[in-house]
């Protein structure tokens with residue numbers, strides 16, 4: 674009986690704007706999706722351009738003017754065994770649904786006691802998310818929004834489905850390196866958009882480097898970044914109040930820049946629905 678599917682890779686993105694609608698960061702998400710599929714050793718059922726066109730068509734026929742598109746790849750219908758050798762054919766699934774833009778509101782985070790995934794699995798977007806689920810549940814049990822993972826050397830890594838960034842005392846926007854965590858499409862876009870704040874003199878620079886927990890907790894601002902939340906301020910990490918305990922101005926400026934980018938960014942990040 675062939676009833677089990679192995680779901681091994683997936684992705685999501687925001688679909689936003691009024692008619693005509695656009696998919697935000699479609700190609701950036703698709704690149705990571707294909708890389709993850711190859712790391713998971715799943716052959717694609719179609720080539721990149723066909724997958725891209727299926728995603729655009731799915732979003733288009735959904736008639737959502739603002740929402741989320743989630744898609745994932747499976748090794749296909751098979752059996753109860755670990756080996757996918759009897760799976761018939763890899764399958765692509767896509768779901769588009771209405772969703773509102775997240776609100777800009779501060780949150781509390783806690784250091785996760787759930788072990789972080791090894792880098793081989795952390796850099797890959799997959800549905801092996803049990804550690805991520807437990808990290809989230811542990812945070813909720815402690816009255817927090819999410820857990821923050823530290824890497825094995827004790828540096829800040831990421832949240833269960835978002836990246837983390839800080840505004841340092843020196844007014845520099847910093848993020849942990851992406852070599853052992855998921856390379857977030859939103860975080861990478863924030864790094865680009867933040868250059869505007871450098872030009873305006875609101876921040877002194879933008880960088881990707883190791884961040885220790887002490888430096889992170891002493892930051893002027895801390896934020897979570899991901900396609901589900903965009904840019905969310907963190908007001909408290911464990912017992913430590915971040916900055917003055919209110920939503921930071923730079924965090925808010927970055928949130929607004931991403932929203933503006935969704936509404937009127939360049940063609941490299943906004944693909945019109947067909």
Ligand SMILES: Cc1ncc(COP(=O)(O)O)c(C=O)c1O
Pocket residue numbers: 831832833834835836855856857858859860898899900901
């Ligand atoms: C573990 C992890 N880190 C970071 C992110 C943020 O990535 P993106 O901005 O592409 O949504 C995600 C997204 O789901 C994630 O699962």
